[in-house]
Amino acid sequence: SHPSCLVLVHPLFPLFLIFIHCFFALLIKVSNFASNSTHLSPSLTIKSSITLSQFSLFCGLEIFQMEGGSASGSASTLSNNENVLVSCEDSSSPAENELELGLTLSLGRERRVSYADDSSSSSLSSRASVTAGIKRTADSMAATSGQVVGWPPIRSYRMNSMVNQAKTLAMEDPIKNRTDGTTKMRMFVKVTMDGIPIGRKIDLNAHRCYESLSNTLEDMFLKPKTDGNLETRLKILPDGSSGLVLTYEDKEGDWMLVGDVPWGMFIGSVKRLRIMKTSEATGTAQMIL
Amino acid sequence: MDRRFPFKVLEHIFSFVDSNEDRNSVSLVCKSWFETERRTRKRVFVGNCYAVSPLKVARRFPKMRSLTLKGKPHFADYNLVPDGWGGYAWPWIEAMAARRPFLEEIRLKRMVVTDECLEKIAASFRDFKTLVLTSCEGFSTDGIAAIASTCRKLRDLELRECIVDDLGGDWLSYFPETSTSLVSLDFSCLDSEVKLSDLERLLSRSPNLKSLKLNRSVTLDVLESLLRRAPQLVELGTGSFSDELDPEEIAKLTKALSELKQLKSLSGLWDLLPEYIPLLYSLCPRLTSLNLSYATVQMPDLIDLLSRCSKLQKLWVMDLIEDKGLKTVALCCKELRELRVFPSGADLDETDVTLTEQGLVSVSEGCPKLESVLYFCVQFTNAALVSIAKNRPNFRCFRLCVMEPFAPDYRTQQPLDEGFKAIVERCKDLRRLSVSGLLTDKAFEYIGVHAKKLRMLSIAFAGDSDLMLHHLLSGCQSLKKLEIRDCPFGDTALLENAAKLETMRSLWMSSCFVSFGACKQLSQKMPRLNVEVIDEHPPKTRPDSSPVERIYIYRTVAGPRLDTPEFVWTIHKSPEVGVSRLSIR
Numbered sequence: 082s083h084p085s086c087l088v089l090v091h092p093l094f095p096l097f098l099i100f101i102h103c104f105f106a107l108l109i110k111v112s113n114f115a116s117n118s119t120h121l122s123p124s125l126t127i128k129s130s131i132t133l134s135q136f137s138l139f140c141g142l143e144i145f146q147m148e149g150g151s152a153s154g155s156a157s158t159l160s161n162n163e164n165v166l167v168s169c170e171d172s173s174s175p176a177e178n179e180l181e182l183g184l185t186l187s188l189g190r191e192r193r194v195s196y197a198d199d200s201s202s203s204s205l206s207s208r209a210s211v212t213a214g215i216k217r218t219a220d221s222m223a224a225t226s227g228q229v230v231g232w233p234p235i236r237s238y239r240m241n242s243m244v245n246q247a248k249t250l251a252m253e254d255p256i257k258n259r260t261d262g263t264t265k266m267r268m269f270v271k272v273t274m275d276g277i278p279i280g281r282k283i284d285l286n287a288h289r290c291y292e293s294l295s296n297t298l299e300d301m302f303l304k305p306k307t308d309g310n311l312e313t314r315l316k317i318l319p320d321g322s323s324g325l326v327l328t329y330e331d332k333e334g335d336w337m338l339v340g341d342v343p344w345g346m347f348i349g350s351v352k353r354l355r356i357m358k359t360s361e362a363t364g365t366a367q368m369i370l
Numbered sequence: 371m372d373r374r375f376p377f378k379v380l381e382h383i384f385s386f387v388d389s390n391e392d393r394n395s396v397s398l399v400c401k402s403w404f405e406t407e408r409r410t411r412k413r414v415f416v417g418n419c420y421a422v423s424p425l426k427v428a429r430r431f432p433k434m435r436s437l438t439l440k441g442k443p444h445f446a447d448y449n450l451v452p453d454g455w456g457g458y459a460w461p462w463i464e465a466m467a468a469r470r471p472f473l474e475e476i477r478l479k480r481m482v483v484t485d486e487c488l489e490k491i492a493a494s495f496r497d498f499k500t501l502v503l504t505s506c507e508g509f510s511t512d513g514i515a516a517i518a519s520t521c522r523k524l525r526d527l528e529l530r531e532c533i534v535d536d537l538g539g540d541w542l543s544y545f546p547e548t549s550t551s552l553v554s555l556d557f558s559c560l561d562s563e564v565k566l567s568d569l570e571r572l573l574s575r576s577p578n579l580k581s582l583k584l585n586r587s588v589t590l591d592v593l594e595s596l597l598r599r600a601p602q603l604v605e606l607g608t609g610s611f612s613d614e615l616d617p618e619e620i621a622k623l624t625k626a627l628s629e630l631k632q633l634k635s636l637s638g639l640w641d642l643l644p645e646y647i648p649l650l651y652s653l654c655p656r657l658t659s660l661n662l663s664y665a666t667v668q669m670p671d672l673i674d675l676l677s678r679c680s681k682l683q684k685l686w687v688m689d690l691i692e693d694k695g696l697k698t699v700a701l702c703c704k705e706l707r708e709l710r711v712f713p714s715g716a717d718l719d720e721t722d723v724t725l726t727e728q729g730l731v732s733v734s735e736g737c738p739k740l741e742s743v744l745y746f747c748v749q750f751t752n753a754a755l756v757s758i759a760k761n762r763p764n765f766r767c768f769r770l771c772v773m774e775p776f777a778p779d780y781r782t783q784q785p786l787d788e789g790f791k792a793i794v795e796r797c798k799d800l801r802r803l804s805v806s807g808l809l810t811d812k813a814f815e816y817i818g819v820h821a822k823k824l825r826m827l828s829i830a831f832a833g834d835s836d837l838m839l840h841h842l843l844s845g846c847q848s849l850k851k852l853e854i855r856d857c858p859f860g861d862t863a864l865l866e867n868a869a870k871l872e873t874m875r876s877l878w879m880s881s882c883f884v885s886f887g888a889c890k891q892l893s894q895k896m897p898r899l900n901v902e903v904i905d906e907h908p909p910k911t912r913p914d915s916s917p918v919e920r921i922y923i924y925r926t927v928a929g930p931r932l933d934t935p936e937f938v939w940t941i942h943k944s945p946e947v948g949v950s951r952l953s954i955r
Contacts, residue, residue, distance in 0.1 A: 233773045
């Protein structure tokens with residue numbers, strides 16, 4: 082999981098600050114709305130909350146632990162019945178009008194996503210260990226591509242077949258390539274960027290060199306500043322000057338820096354791409370070296 | 371004078387009443403009708419295995435011959451329900467084994483079935499004929515072997531997309547050595563290889579076999595010898611279709627395929643190579659069902675194949691078919707009733723999308739009998755949805771999955787409200803709907819107003835506020851199953867429409883803003899609902915305003931269930947006890 086200090090190097094942090102301002106105002110509204118009457122007041126459609134929730138989902142931010150100050154939670158008492166396990170007790174909620182806002186920068190709503198290598202996914206029972214095996218594949222595909230769990234809604238069974246299909250498509254024999262040019266030989270690999278929940282796919286055969294690949298990825302993932310220049314350029318080889326670096330996973334499962342090997346060799350061994358923060362990449366680079 | 375019909379007459383009349391919905395209505399008329407109906411019902415369907423206790427069902431229907439059960443919520447298919455949630459088949463099998471030994475058919479969907487269950491079935495039901503497990507898990511091939519060896523009258527053994535602990539292909543050799551009564555065998559979800567000789571001998575001694583679905587490890591070179599032994603097949607699921615065959619083998623296989631004069635349904639076709647497509651030409655004119663969703667065949671080859679399938683009623687295919695391929699389908703497959711287009715994973719790069727909304731528009735134009743659609747697409751437009759609705763008002767099932775969450779109409783940048791409005795307005799018979807893309811509360815207002823026959827609705831990443839849920843719960847009269855994920859509402863609409871929930875089978879909400887307090891209130895208000903809170907990462911303290919990860923609410927006459935795992939809390943009915951987790955192992 083990502084420590085919350087990554088918020089500061091996140092490219093969208095300035096937008097963050099703007100939204101926090103609007104957000105506080107809205108939170109007060111929302112908490113009042115939730116804790117007040119049981120009848121619906123149609124006039125109170127919180128129109129702006131959709132953009133915020135959209136934005137928050139899009140950036141993988143999560144707002145949780147909202148505590149409306151005016152809500153007085155009924156403290157539940159422990160049951161006397163021995164058979165009944167009371168698993169949760171209400172804390173004495175503060176009566177003051179305090180707003181607690183916890184923000185986490187998460188990759189694809191991490192709190193609700195069970196990743197294959199996350200310790201929390203050990204809730205999978207041993208009886209269903211084989212279930213775990215197949216579901217882990219589906220989960221790990223979701224996790225490593227940065228996608229949201231269960232989206233798009235495809236059964237795990239079919240997901241696994243898709244993983245294999247993608248390999249088949251990528252490794253198709255060039256002889257089967259049609260000469261009339263209507264079917265291009267495509268080589269799709271998944272690209273994810275830290276901090277963005279939805280991954281993308283890129284056709285590596287549409288490029289002949291690292292430069293064009295880098296340009297395309299910049300177009301796909303990075304938002305330009307108002308003057309047309311990119312806020313942070315995507316560096317193929319880290320030189321310490323930018324915040325992002327491009328890495329790829331090769332056939333052996335190792336994560337390598339893009340740009341080290343000739344293009345042809347790269348195409349032959351790449352399985353998927355990941356845009357990492359330089360700080361994390363340094364650690365990986367050290368592992369490789 | 372006794373005005374009631376004699377029991378025998380009633381019984382005879384009821385024997386013509388097949389549908390369980392009608393039978394449920396019949397049983398509500400009066401006590402004697404209830405009694406007569408329950409004594410004559412043969413096929414029992416329980417849509418939610420926790421809605422009623424197995425004992426009650428066993429007692430109520432003494433002549434029961436067939437039992438169908440569904441366990442986990444539908445979203446379990448997409449890994450949204452944590453493992454271990456429940457849906458255990460054992461209590462049902464145990465109850466039926468003790469009280470209804472003449473049970474012949476068991477069909478389970480999304481349930482946890484253990485080897486113990488399978489062994490119990492084999493041991494307890496003398497005339498057991500049919501076992502169909504869909505999306506089930508928890509058992510191994512040992513359990514299947516037990517069924518195969520002990521159930522002498524076995525007719526159907528179907529494992530559809532189950533997760534099985536595959537210990538090897540030996541189970542196939544456990545079928546009785548004398549001729550079997552097998553009519554349908556589906557082991558397509560198993561991984562390991564079965565022995566060719568076992569399979570050949572089984573086919574030779576199963577003269578009634580009509581449906582055979584092999585698994586992927588059955589290679590192409592052995593297919594010919596299998597088909598030779600079963601030319602009477604009506605449904606065939608091949609294994610892998612990609613081995614290198616020499617010309618002689620290809621000729622033999624072509625001949626064997628052309629001998630399948632009764633074949634109507636073809637599936638499997640894993641890794642189908644383009645050069646083998648001509649082998650299937652002889653089958654195409656008779657095919658009514660074709661599942662190409664595991665075949666990585668590109669559009670030109672698909673066109674070659676599909677243009678010959680004039681009788682096709684059901685087509686499952688990947689988005690490799692592209693708009694052009696769907697146009698061919700619209701031209702050639704005039705009998706088409708069901709279309710499913712799955713994503714291949716190759717089309718997520720927006721600059722190169724070859725399957726667009728246009729594909730579905732063409733099919734809706736060209737296929738007059740089309741009534742069921744599942745369509746995965748990267749983006750969509752309102753105009754397309756309006757055309758589709760105009761062309762095809764006879765939709766019964768419309769599931770559109772725009773894969774980009776919150777994607778608006780990509781031409782106008784508007785939400786897809788107007789498009790879905792057209793769908794629900796025009797398709798009066800719509801039973802099942804899945805919506806996606808950017809949708810505001812308005813879309814759901816339209817759905818609430820127009821979709822009067824809608825029974826199942828699936829929503830993800832949509833809506834602005836509680837109004838959305840309110841429109842749905844107050845508007846859709848026939849709504850039975852509602853499942854929602856990642857939508858920004860909860861409490862108010864739920865509490866406002868609490869009574870509606872008892873008319874529905876179930877409601878699933880995950881990653882929405884439902885607070886713990888609302889769950890408690892709902893549970894107190896509606897004692898005949900089980901309100902389950904499913905939280906894999908529960909907070910240390912749970913004040914009323916804290917949101918819950920997932921809720922699953924369903925009506926039940928069985929009370930809170932006793933098999934909940936640690937991460938599921940059934941909200942207790944009595945207000946003094948805040949939340950209780952009844953766990954009895």
